[in-house]
Amino acid sequence: MSDEEKDQVAAVADEFLAARPVWAPLEYADRVRTEAERLPVGVRRFLVSSRAAEDAVIVLGNLPVDEDLVPTPPSWQVAEKEESAIREELVLMLVGSVLGEPFGWVNQQNGRLVHDVCPSRGQENSLTSASSRQQLTLHTEDVFHSCRGDYVALMCLRNPDAVGTTVALVESVDFPEPVRRVLHQDRFRFFPDDSHHVVPQHTTENPSALEDRPHEVASVLFGPEESPYLRIDADFTEAMPGDTEAEAALETAAELLAAAAERVVLSPGDAVFVDNHRAVHGRDTFTPRYDGTDRWLKRTSLVRDLRRTYVRTKSRSRLLG
Ligand SMILES: O=C(O)CCC(=O)C(=O)O
Numbered sequence: 330m331s332d333e334e335k336d337q338v339a340a341v342a343d344e345f346l347a348a349r350p351v352w353a354p355l356e357y358a359d360r361v362r363t364e365a366e367r368l369p370v371g372v373r374r375f376l377v378s379s380r381a382a383e384d385a386v387i388v389l390g391n392l393p394v395d396e397d398l399v400p401t402p403p404s405w406q407v408a409e410k411e412e413s414a415i416r417e418e419l420v421l422m423l424v425g426s427v428l429g430e431p432f433g434w435v436n437q438q439n440g441r442l443v444h445d446v447c448p449s450r451g452q453e454n455s456l457t458s459a460s461s462r463q464q465l466t467l468h469t470e471d472v473f474h475s476c477r478g479d480y481v482a483l484m485c486l487r488n489p490d491a492v493g494t495t496v497a498l499v500e501s502v503d504f505p506e507p508v509r510r511v512l513h514q515d516r517f518r519f520f521p522d523d524s525h526h527v528v529p530q531h532t533t534e535n536p537s538a539l540e541d542r543p544h545e546v547a548s549v550l551f552g553p554e555e556s557p558y559l560r561i562d563a564d565f566t567e568a569m570p571g572d573t574e575a576e577a578a579l580e581t582a583a584e585l586l587a588a589a590a591e592r593v594v595l596s597p598g599d600a601v602f603v604d605n606h607r608a609v610h611g612r613d614t615f616t617p618r619y620d621g622t623d624r625w626l627k628r629t630s631l632v633r634d635l636r637r638t639y640v641r642t643k644s645r646s647r648l649l650g
């Protein structure tokens with residue numbers, strides 16, 4: 330975006346917040362969508378045409394970030410309590426609204442609509458976004474759920490060590506024919522990842538065994554035959570018990586995707602929208618600082634049709650159970 334467009338986005342956000350002393354993103358989401366009609370027309374046209382083309386990775390740069398940004402919080406819990414970087418949450422919701430409807434999960438980051446992604450003490454090697462020393466393997470966001478997002482939206486507030494977000498596009502991979510055939514069949518189990526506290530006693534610190542978690546059975550490749558969609562997270566996807574052919578296909582798919590991975594280094598004010606059907610994403614390792622200058626992103630998930638979610642939850646809510 331140009332500096333002029335950036336100032337226009339900031340003005341829409343500032344006006345919105347000035348009229349509302351309390352920050353309640355779940356309640357405001359519909360109104361945010363309305364206000365997104367005031368975003369610069371060039372930005373809206375860019376996002377709408379990228380959505381129609383199903384571009385796998387959409388990057389928007391030069392979004393407004395507070396010049397006096399507070400220190401990076403030590404965890405999402407602290408960010409929630411202190412309401413850190415509210416305007417940036419709103420900016421992400423505003424631009425994201427052009428691509429889809431933001432939604433959240435009852436059991437992830439306390440049901441917040443916009444999440445904080447920052448490294449946390451004790452989570453360095455976890456399989457969640459609070460990790461750092463451990464690589465976040467390429468994954469479909471919320472792979473376990475049929476109402477998962479069409480886009481994962483990430484907005485960068487800080488990234489001092491230029492840590493890369495990895496992305497691999499399904500269209501970059503040439504799956505061998507026998508593997509492709511197996512991947513198109515319902516021979517795979519998709520489990521909730523460690524950030525979803527799905528069964529009693531399962532916390533990020535004490536994850537339960539995959540087999541004990543509720544899961545869906547489906548295919549890895551699906552959708553349009555000429556350019557299929559993809560659903561995979563090597564850490565939380567397994568073949569059906571005893572299906573060694575599906576197990577081998579899954580392994581091959583993960584290897585081919587890893588080989589096709591590219592790196593996007595987000596700078597403050599950049600937002601990336603990863604098409605969660607057309608690409609998988611992950612993150613490189615890094616050394617956390619824990620001094621308030623750490624890498625910090627805001628994240629939300631966007632779905633094209635919120636009614637699919639309403640039908641699933643049997644409630645007019647943006648939160649999935
Ligand atoms: O930190 C990143 O760049 C991506 C992390 C991630 O996979 C996520 O937040 O969903």
Ligand SMILES: [Fe+2]
Nearest residue numbers: 468470481610
């Ligand atoms: Fe992710």
